[in-house]
Amino acid sequence: MDLAELHATAERERARRKAIRVLCCTSSGCQASRSLELFHQLEAAVTATGQDEAVEVASVGCMGFCGQGPMVRVEPADLLFERVRPEQAAEIIAALAGEPCSVERGDPNHPFFARQVHVVRRNGGFIDPERIEEYIAAGGYEALYRVLHDFTPAEVIQEITRSGLRGRGGAGYPTGLKWATVAKSPGERKFVVCNGDEGDPGAFMDRSILESDPHLVLEGMAIAAYAVGAHEGYIFVRGEYPLAIQRLTRAINQARKLGLLGSQIFETAFDFKVEIRVGAGAFVCGEETALIASIEGRRSQPRPRPPYPAEKGLWGFPTLINNVETFANIAPIIEHGADWYASIGTEKSTGTKVFALTGKVRNTGLIEVPMGMTLREIVEDLGGGSPDGTPVKAVQTGGPSGGCIPARLFDTPVDYESLAAAGSIMGSGGMVVMDAHTSMVQIAQFYMAFCMDESCGKCVPCRVGTVQMYRLLSKVVAGAATPADLEQLEQLCRLVRETSLCGLGQSAPNPVLSTLRYFREEYEALLREEAAAGANGTP
Amino acid sequence: MSNRAPANPAPAADNRQKLLEATMRRYQYRPDALIEVLHKAQELYGHLSPQLLASIARNLHLPPSRVYGVATFYHFFSLKPQGEHTCTVCLGTACYVKGAMEILTTLETEAGLKAGHTSPDGRLSLLTARCLGACGIAPVVVLDGVVIGHADAETLRARLHALLEETPVAS
Numbered sequence: 001m002d003l004a005e006l007h008a009t010a011e012r013e014r015a016r017r018k019a020i021r022v023l024c025c026t027s028s029g030c031q032a033s034r035s036l037e038l039f040h041q042l043e044a045a046v047t048a049t050g051q052d053e054a055v056e057v058a059s060v061g062c063m064g065f066c067g068q069g070p071m072v073r074v075e076p077a078d079l080l081f082e083r084v085r086p087e088q089a090a091e092i093i094a095a096l097a098g099e100p101c102s103v104e105r106g107d108p109n110h111p112f113f114a115r116q117v118h119v120v121r122r123n124g125g126f127i128d129p130e131r132i133e134e135y136i137a138a139g140g141y142e143a144l145y146r147v148l149h150d151f152t153p154a155e156v157i158q159e160i161t162r163s164g165l166r167g168r169g170g171a172g173y174p175t176g177l178k179w180a181t182v183a184k185s186p187g188e189r190k191f192v193v194c195n196g197d198e199g200d201p202g203a204f205m206d207r208s209i210l211e212s213d214p215h216l217v218l219e220g221m222a223i224a225a226y227a228v229g230a231h232e233g234y235i236f237v238r239g240e241y242p243l244a245i246q247r248l249t250r251a252i253n254q255a256r257k258l259g260l261l262g263s264q265i266f267e268t269a270f271d272f273k274v275e276i277r278v279g280a281g282a283f284v285c286g287e288e289t290a291l292i293a294s295i296e297g298r299r300s301q302p303r304p305r306p307p308y309p310a311e312k313g314l315w316g317f318p319t320l321i322n323n324v325e326t327f328a329n330i331a332p333i334i335e336h337g338a339d340w341y342a343s344i345g346t347e348k349s350t351g352t353k354v355f356a357l358t359g360k361v362r363n364t365g366l367i368e369v370p371m372g373m374t375l376r377e378i379v380e381d382l383g384g385g386s387p388d389g390t391p392v393k394a395v396q397t398g399g400p401s402g403g404c405i406p407a408r409l410f411d412t413p414v415d416y417e418s419l420a421a422a423g424s425i426m427g428s429g430g431m432v433v434m435d436a437h438t439s440m441v442q443i444a445q446f447y448m449a450f451c452m453d454e455s456c457g458k459c460v461p462c463r464v465g466t467v468q469m470y471r472l473l474s475k476v477v478a479g480a481a482t483p484a485d486l487e488q489l490e491q492l493c494r495l496v497r498e499t500s501l502c503g504l505g506q507s508a509p510n511p512v513l514s515t516l517r518y519f520r521e522e523y524e525a526l527l528r529e530e531a532a533a534g535a536n537g538t539p
Numbered sequence: 540m541s542n543r544a545p546a547n548p549a550p551a552a553d554n555r556q557k558l559l560e561a562t563m564r565r566y567q568y569r570p571d572a573l574i575e576v577l578h579k580a581q582e583l584y585g586h587l588s589p590q591l592l593a594s595i596a597r598n599l600h601l602p603p604s605r606v607y608g609v610a611t612f613y614h615f616f617s618l619k620p621q622g623e624h625t626c627t628v629c630l631g632t633a634c635y636v637k638g639a640m641e642i643l644t645t646l647e648t649e650a651g652l653k654a655g656h657t658s659p660d661g662r663l664s665l666l667t668a669r670c671l672g673a674c675g676i677a678p679v680v681v682l683d684g685v686v687i688g689h690a691d692a693e694t695l696r697a698r699l700h701a702l703l704e705e706t707p708v709a710s
Contacts, residue, residue, distance in 0.1 A: 029675045032686035066675020201631030201670035239578070239615050240671055280574050281614030283669070297571035298605075299612040358633035358674040365675045396632065430674075432632045446635055450669065456612075 001259040001266055003145055006136060009258075013137035018056040020096060022046070023073045025125060027062040027211045028243050029204075034086055035070035041089030042072070049093055061212020063125035065112060067364035073108075073125065080106035111381045112363045117344060119352045120328040121368045124212040129247050132254040135215040141260050143334035147223050148268045151334075156227040157183060160330070162338035164350035169195060169286070169323035170398060170427040171503075172349070172416040178320065181310040182228040185318035190230035192221050192272075193314065193321045195291055196237040196244070199283040200399025201450065203430030205354040206324035208366050210237065210244035213328070214251035218274065220327030222261065223334060225272045228320050233274040234295055239281055248276055283400075283454035287502045288313075288321045290456065301458045302502035323428065325354055345371030349415035353426070359396075359433040362387045369414070376410035379433055390435040394518070398427025400447045400454075401507035403514025404440060423514040425507070440519040441526060444512045445473040451508040462505030465496035469512065476526050483527060490516065555583040563598050570599050573609055577616055586617045614669075622657040622664035624702055626650075626682050631670030633677040638692075642678060643667065645692040649699050662703060 024039045042057045063071045068082040072092060081092060082104045095101035107113075118124075127134035135141070147156055161176025182190065194217060198206040210217060221233050237245050252274055255261040263271045277295050284290045285300045288309050294300040295314060313319025329351060333341045342350045349371040355378070358364045362384030369378065375395055379385065386392050394404040403424035405412060412418050416426050434443065452466040472489040475481040493509035500506045516523060562579040566572030576599065580591055587610050596606040610616045628634075628643045643654055650658065650665050657664040673679045676688030680695055682702070687695070 028671075028686070029673050029688070032673055032676055032679070032688045066673075069676065198672065199669070201635075202633045202674050203670070204672035204674055207672040238672075240668070278575070278578055280578065280616060281669075282612065294574065295571070297569075297573035297575075297609070299609055356633075356674055358677060359636045364633075364677070399632065430632065432636055432674075434636055438636055443636075446632070454669075 030069035045093035143331040163341040168325035220330035398425035447511040459501035633674035
């Protein structure tokens with residue numbers, strides 16, 4: 001494969017396309033609402049009405065508005081249909097020929113769509129993720145070609161550094177710096193690992209990216225491998241995501257067949273092969289040293305750092321570990337340049353971030369917004385506020401490692417530093433909206449139960465501390481706690497945060513600390529009930 | 540291909556052993572392929588029996604303690620047989636906020652069994668999941684592999700009831 005062939009492939013694909021494309025989302029979320037059946041019905045309806053010449057039906061990735069799925073989009077007219085049932089397929093196809101149509105119409109200019117900026121999700125919902133030709137026709141693999149021919153590895157790292165991209169897994173470590181460390185670490189072999197162990201409950205950005213545009217991630221990994229001098233890569237995907245695994249497997253095979261992965265990519269001396277590793281269900285795998293242990297076939301228990309994986313990772317070799325969304329940003333940065341990327345977002349947090357907006361909000365789904373947008377804009381403008389008029393109370397970001405931000409702080413811009421200052425974290429991108437019906441104490445208890453179950457058991461503060469914190473929280477929820485219990489809970493929080501071995505334990509107290517900080521009255525209200533009971537003679 | 544041991548031929552109907560061996564061979568019996576092999580074994584047999592774990596340990600040249608340790612560490616692997624039907628309630632944050640606990644309680648009452656258990660007659664396993672990544676259509680329940688979004692307790696109770704009323708498969 002060379003550039004001319006790449007362009008010829010893109011040209012053939014564009015020539016193959018029919019005048020009207022009916023795009024039907026077949027991601028996991030919409031599949032659960034029978035979108036596969038809908039897809040087949042749409043195809044049958046096209047044939048039945050003799051429109052085969054002009055109309056094609058394509059199975060595409062996530063369009064984002066998952067709460068309104070299944071979604072169908074018609075191009076080039078830019079018609080959007082929501083909550084489509086398979087029985088309505090014929091009606092949609094008839095509408096193409098000018099018949100009236102009663103299917104629920106979506107508005108492509110709805111703030112949910114209009115306020116978004118698509119970098120990572122630019123192909124989501126537009127291309128068939130199971131056909132590499134569609135990715136190539138959208139300009140895919142050109143960035144890899146340019147990197148291999150026009151850039152030295154050092155220049156690639158410089159470009160990524162200048163873009164200001166920071167790790168999208170949650171901690172926000174500068175990506176360029178990480179790459180530079182791996183590049184200069186000596187090692188006979190080096191590895192690139194994509195962390196797709198999206199364990200935070202309430203987060204599904206990585207699943208959607210892998211299902212909707214797997215090649216974007218593969219291309220980013222290949223560019224990273226070239227930059228750091230690696231020839232082998234692993235993608236670690238949660239076992240809970242069978243469709244992502246299936247589409248990724250297919251994508252790797254297609255890329256290999258076209259010489260875009262494997263040996264002598266684009267007829268250069270650069271080799272890069274990728275293997276998939278399927279997770280077996282352990283939240284702690286998101287921690288990088290635990291992830292490495294899992295790829296090596298062991299229990300995923302973290303080890304102390306340093307040495308960091310950048311120096312000693314998989315089998316002791318220098319290893320670059322980045323999250324799915326981080327890799328998905330790479331090709332666009334190379335294509336449009338670091339300056340373009342740095343112009344999006346804020347000074348310290350550049351670019352966009354994908355969030356899974358869920359919970360008690362009218363519009364649920366996946367959004368990609370520039371960094372620095374405020375929580376209020378996200379919840380009220382894109383999310384449409386509360387679905388039933390009950391006031392929104394808080395937004396939880398960062399999953400079990402994050403915190404709850406109260407409504408009065410909704411003018412906080414979404415960037416790494418501001419969220420940390422508000423007592424939460426950016427996290428991988430889960431954003432769960434809670435309303436007045438949600439008890440914050442129970443939410444804290446819910447997350448603590450999660451951390452208690454998921455603690456790997458290696459270090460004592462996390463293994464024992466999470467159990468004790470959970471018991472204290474349960475005592476509060478049951479209305480049996482005293483002010484002394486609350487004090488002990490806070491002490492334990494600090495202890496576990498400061499003495500645990502890895503991020504899981506260090507951040508496990510966050511949901512408790514942030515709810516105590518902003519919703520202390522909810523805890524105290526439960527205590528007072530106990531005090532009253534005590535006055536009635538209970539010991 | 541050539542070193543397949545013909546010593547104890549499996550019954551013609553059961554080629555699961557062969558498929559498992561093919562997987563191990565593909566990974567060249569490397570110890571680091573343990574998790575991939577366990578995935579395959581569970582897919583083929585439904586659960587990981589002590590005999591199966593021992594045989595995997597022998598093939599990958601690993602101590603049985605290591606294989607047992609890995610199999611029990613990860614949530615995905617089950618050492619007990621699953622019920623004929625499975626019902627998994629997602630308890631991720633989005634589902635939780637939208638009332639997944641109510642659904643779970645309803646289903647527990649309907650099935651007369653606690654989450655995480657299989658009914659004594661082996662008809663049903665009632666399970667929970669941490670997050671299935673389908674938060675956009677929360678709350679989510681998976682009934683025999685079919686994902687049900689925007690789930691509500693009453694409809695699910697009826698569906699589960701109907702499922703359990705069907706005549707059991709003769710075994």
